[in-house]
Amino acid sequence: MGGLLYKxxxxxxxxxxxxxxxxxxxxxxxxxxxxxGADTENSEGFMYDGFLWTVPALLxxxxxxxxxxxxxxxxxxxxxxxxxxxxxxLPSGRNSRIASKYIFIAVTVYALLSAEIIWxxxxxxxAGNNSFSTLVETLTSFLIVxxxxxxxxxxxxLPFFITLGSKKATAxxxxxxxxxxxxVIAWIFFGNLDIIGKLDLFDFIEWAKSHDFEIxxxxxxxxxxxxxxxYLSYRLTCRLNKNREAxxxx
Amino acid sequence: xxxxxxxxxxxxxxxxYLAVTFGISWALFFAFVVSGKSLDFAESExxxxxxxxxxxxxxxxxVIITRFITKxxxxxxxxxxxxxxxxxxxxKYIFYIIAILLxxxxxxxxxxxxIIIQPACFDREFFRLAVPDARTAYIYPLxxxxxxxxxxxxxxxxxxxxxGYMMPxxxxxxxxxxxxxxxxxxxxxxxxxxxYAGHNFGxxxxxxxxxxxAAMALMCVIDGILLTFLTVKxxxxxxxxxxxxxNNTMPSALQFFINPxxxxxxxxxxxxxxxxxxxxxxxxxxxxxxxxxxxxxxxxTPKKI
Numbered sequence: 280m281g282g283l284l285y286k287x288x289x290x291x292x293x294x295x296x297x298x299x300x301x302x303x304x305x306x307x308x309x310x311x312x313x314x315x316g317a318d319t320e321n322s323e324g325f326m327y328d329g330f331l332w333t334v335p336a337l338l339x340x341x342x343x344x345x346x347x348x349x350x351x352x353x354x355x356x357x358x359x360x361x362x363x364x365x366x367x368x369l370p371s372g373r374n375s376r377i378a379s380k381y382i383f384i385a386v387t388v389y390a391l392l393s394a395e396i397i398w399x400x401x402x403x404x405x406a407g408n409n410s411f412s413t414l415v416e417t418l419t420s421f422l423i424v425x426x427x428x429x430x431x432x433x434x435x436x437l438p439f440f441i442t443l444g445s446k447k448a449t450a451x452x453x454x455x456x457x458x459x460x461x462x463v464i465a466w467i468f469f470g471n472l473d474i475i476g477k478l479d480l481f482d483f484i485e486w487a488k489s490h491d492f493e494i495x496x497x498x499x500x501x502x503x504x505x506x507x508x509x510y511l512s513y514r515l516t517c518r519l520n521k522n523r524e525a526x527x528x529x
Numbered sequence: 530x531x532x533x534x535x536x537x538x539x540x541x542x543x544x545x546y547l548a549v550t551f552g553i554s555w556a557l558f559f560a561f562v563v564s565g566k567s568l569d570f571a572e573s574e575x576x577x578x579x580x581x582x583x584x585x586x587x588x589x590x591x592v593i594i595t596r597f598i599t600k601x602x603x604x605x606x607x608x609x610x611x612x613x614x615x616x617x618x619x620x621k622y623i624f625y626i627i628a629i630l631l632x633x634x635x636x637x638x639x640x641x642x643x644i645i646i647q648p649a650c651f652d653r654e655f656f657r658l659a660v661p662d663a664r665t666a667y668i669y670p671l672x673x674x675x676x677x678x679x680x681x682x683x684x685x686x687x688x689x690x691x692x693g694y695m696m697p698x699x700x701x702x703x704x705x706x707x708x709x710x711x712x713x714x715x716x717x718x719x720x721x722x723x724x725y726a727g728h729n730f731g732x733x734x735x736x737x738x739x740x741x742x743a744a745m746a747l748m749c750v751i752d753g754i755l756l757t758f759l760t761v762k763x764x765x766x767x768x769x770x771x772x773x774x775x776n777n778t779m780p781s782a783l784q785f786f787i788n789p790x791x792x793x794x795x796x797x798x799x800x801x802x803x804x805x806x807x808x809x810x811x812x813x814x815x816x817x818x819x820x821x822x823x824x825x826x827x828x829x830t831p832k833k834i
Binding site: 281327392393396397400401403404405422423426488491492495496497498502503 | 578579582596605606614661663664668671673675676678679682834
């Protein structure tokens with residue numbers, strides 16, 4: 280299993296990604312130390328807070344998308360003949376190849392979640408007591424929800440990619456995303472756009488504060504439910520690929 | 530126990546690990562102490578949060594540097610590895626369930642003990658003021674468990690070092706009983722700059738900072754027994770990392786029913802209150818150690834034919 284996971288790590292250029300994330304974390308820490316926040320508006324610190332809160336927010340958004348972006352590379356790598364020969368030579372059990380994909384994505388989500396929480400803590404430690412801090416606090420309370428979403432997306436994608444292969448699955452994924460895009464375009468043309476005008480992050484924070492219990496219960500239940508669905512997705516993929524996986528047995 | 534040459538190598542590697550880990554962690558902690566920021570969560574949540582989060586990652590960094598110096602390699606599973614694999618077979622999943630639930634059990638028991646000692650501090654209405662939505666208090670232990678499991682990176686950072694590197698070598702050098710005590714004290718000493726800066730107990734207690742130092746060392750010996758037991762039984766640092774992280778969230782619903790304003794006498798001392806709170810954990814740890822040592826002795830005794 281270790282060999283399969285390391286192969287997946289190399290397939291997605293994991294070493295490069297880890298170095299980039301570590302370097303960005305160090306840079307962010309230095310930026311936060313030298314650009315501390317302030318409580319009051321119209322001060323330099325408040326401006327720094329206003330600029331720097333976007334960093335953990337951007338990492339969180341990338342964190343949701345990254346596992347999904349890596350799915351194609353993970354499966355495409357296994358389709359190469361020399362990689363298939365390498366997998367067969369590894370002393371791994373039945374369904375190990377499928378399990379390695381699921382474990383790899385789960386480890387990725389855990390690692391990204393850990394990086395996100397560290398970034399949020401770095402931000403909050405040197406931030407002023409202002410609206411941006413509240414924004415990052417709200418973001419932090421939603422991190423588990425985002426991670427669960429990531430797991431759910433992966434649990435939906437992996438059966439397609441493993442069963443259909445990277446080319447066909449990418450075509451299906453692109454078609455689905457295009458449908459979604461067309462729906463958004465249709466909504467822009469014919470829908471009620473007033474909703475966008477009414478969107479306000481700070482209103483959202485107020486809403487989050489008044490729905491503390493609902494958010495917390497979601498944060499408790501969603502990871503449990505998404506983990507269970509992720510496991511079911513793994514079992515389904517194993518069943519769908521029963522005959523093919525016999526060829527990979529080491 | 531191992532032969533002399535092997536013992537010397539293990540001791541050398543262990544000393545390198547301790548020097549590296551204490552060096553980088555204490556440099557970080559002292560930077561915070563010198564900056565004048567309090568590490569008491571009640572006074573300066575931000576500074577306390579970042580100092581402890583970064584500090585918790587230092588033992589893992591210590592392991593990476595030590596393994597580079599000693600050329601021990603970075604294997605994830607097996608003998609002499611970083612113990613980062615997860616194996617649920619042979620009923621090992623039970624230890625993961627224990628890791629998740631045990632901090633909850635001893636936290637509730639600790640708070641119950643506080644209420645038994647001082648019934649006046651039990652206040653049914655206090656939790657309505659302590660949490661914005663009263664219902665949150667009831668699901669708080671579950672929130673602690675879930676966030677402990679998912680945000681276990683800090684716990685993993687410490688456990689990779691203390692339980693994944695230090696304790697297996699300590700056990701080889703000194704045997705289980707001595708190792709958990711010496712290892713626990715070392716782990717406690719590592720916390721001392723944080724304790725000095727007000728982390729865990731604040732600074733307003735009788736015998737500051739030495740009473741805090743002693744209490745920290747004692748807590749680390751007790752927690753160390755449970756964490757080492759889980760690591761040895763599963764061959765992985767993950768259960769210890771999860772238990773450590775869940776323990777740090779203090780997953781107790783009863784805490785919302787204890788009104789600090791109604792706490793009087795000796796129980797107002799943070800160290801005393803902490804020791805009372807930690808008594809159930811100590812009882813469990815001693816029982817676990819007794820059973821563990823007994824099973825070790827049984828395994829060593831040659832079977833009669």
